[in-house]
Amino acid sequence: MPSDAPTTAVTHAVRPASQxxxxxxxxWTESTAGAGEDADPLVLHHLLSRTGLVAVFDGAGGAGSAPSWINGRGLARSGAWTGSRVARLAVEQWFRDCVEQGRPPEPRTLEHRLRKVLDAARPDVRSKVVGTMRRQLPTTMAAIWYRVEDxxxxxxxxxxxxxxAYVLTPSKGLQVxxxxxxxxxxxxxxxxxxPPMTNMxxxxxxxxxxxxxxxxxxxxxxxxxxxxxFGYVRTPGDFEYLLLESLQNSSDEADWAARLSRKVQQYTADDASLALVTIGFSDFRELCELFMDRYRRSQRRYRGVPDGSDEESLRHWRExxxxxxxxxxxxxxxxxxEVGE
Structure with missing residues (x-):
């Protein structure tokens, strides 16, 4: 992609007719055109087993800034860019194996698959830039594996x-x-x-x-x-509000995705990606209706928010x-x- 191309956004929406x-x-959005270090979000669902997975991957740009790969057009890619995409591939393979072999979502098997695929993708030439913060193909990951029971x-x-990863419900709102x-x-x-990451x-x-x-x-x-x-808002509750505000102004899932894309580009200073699955709602209209009360509660939180010029009052309100x-x-x-069972 040319360096002067506009910032791009990719959205996706699907409702399986049989489920x-x-x-x-x-x-998915990128802050620098053609250089987004977030991989495309992963959205998978296996209809027969009623099992699915949503996941996001954020290449760690500071730790993985060294070039790791050059494509056929001579465009260099950083280790962070490559790492997020290689990790995405590994997670997709792992989910397929879990479904085909009837295995539970064990973190150790996922670690093994990630190490295997990342090792195969390591650059042949080591970077001359070294340091305690440097990593080869570094990325974060957040994934939700789910199975719909009766x-x-x-x-x-x-x-x-x-x-x-979060769950968002009409009664409790957003919970991490x-x-x-x-x-x-x-x-x-x-x-x-x-703060710096202790594990990636x-x-x-x-x-x-x-x-x-x-x-x-x-x-x-x-x-x-x-x-x-979620990292460029005033308070953690702002993320819930933008999710619900975008939802209430949307006509369907595709419109919701498009509005979220436009909204995040207005305030973020980074690449941004999100993947979600809605469970138990008969259609999009019911989804909106059941979250209306929670949305109104979120709106009430912002009544009387201090002007941004009064930093002390705004700090007190945020706390x-x-x-x-x-x-x-x-x-x-x-x-x-804690590692949950």
């Missing part, structure tokens, strides 16, 4: 780094299902500090895939996002908003060091 109550969409949906999140692999995991503090997928150093399991009882939305979506929002938001967050 009532299920729909999915994904959004009475509930079994949900397993698998992640490495600071991309996140992962804990960032950073020393600081307070979501409000992270908006101003951007890469080809040249050890890494781990964490897992956490929950049950979704009733209707809800499962989603994964890179920090381009108070986070104080009231945090309990439900973190209800399903895994404890420090």
């Amino acid at each position: 009532a109550g299920l729909s999915a969409l994904s959004v 009475a509930h949906t079994a949900v397993h999140t698998l992640w490495a780094g600071d991309s996140r 299902l992962t804990r960032d692999h950073t020393d600081e995991t307070d979501a409000l503090v992270q908006l101003t500090q951007d 997928i890469c080809a040249d150093r050890p890494f781990t895939i964490d897992q956490h399991g929950v049950l979704l009882n009733g209707q809800g939305v499962l989603l994964c996002a890179t920090d381009g979506f 108070q908003d986070w104080l009231s929002y945090r309990t439900e938001y973190e209800r399903h967050m895994p404890a420090v060091g």
Whole structure:
């Protein structure tokens, strides 16, 4: 892609006719045309087993800035660009094997597949740039593996780094299902500090895939996002608000995806990607209707927000908003060091 090409966005929406109550969409944008280090979001569903996966991958640009590959047109790609896409391929292969062999979503088998594929993709020539922060083909990952049962949906999140997985329900709103692999995991503090990651997928150093399991009882939305979506807002609750505001103004899944794409490009300073699946809603109209009350509650949170010029008042509002929002938001967050079953 020419360097002067406009920033691009890719959206996707699908509703399988043979699987009532299920729909999915994904959004991908890049901040620098042709150089986006987020891979395309992964959206998979196996109709016979009623099992699916949504996932996002954010190449770690600082750790993987060295060139790793040159395409047929002579365009160099960074290790971060390559790493996110290679990891995406590995996860897709792993999910296929889990379905075909009837295996559970074990993080150790995913780690093995990632290491195998990343090792095969390692550049032949080592970079002359070295340091403790450097990695070969580094990327984050947040994935949700789910199985739709008659009475509930079994949900397993698998992640490495600071991309996140969430569940969004009409009664409880947005709840995070992962804990960032950073020393600081307070979501409000992270908006101003951007702490370094303590674990990420890469080809040249050890890494781990964490897992956490929950049950979704009733209707809800499962989603994964890179920090381009949630890392450039005023408070953690802003991410829920933009999801619901875009939903309420949309006519269908494709329109929702397009609106999310346009919205994130207005405020982010990074590549941004998101993948979600809605479960248990008869159609898009019911999805909107059931989230209307939650949307109105979100709107009320912003009444009386201080003017941006009054920094002290705005800081106080952000802290108070986070104080009231945090309990439900973190209800399903895994404890420090926990790997769910």
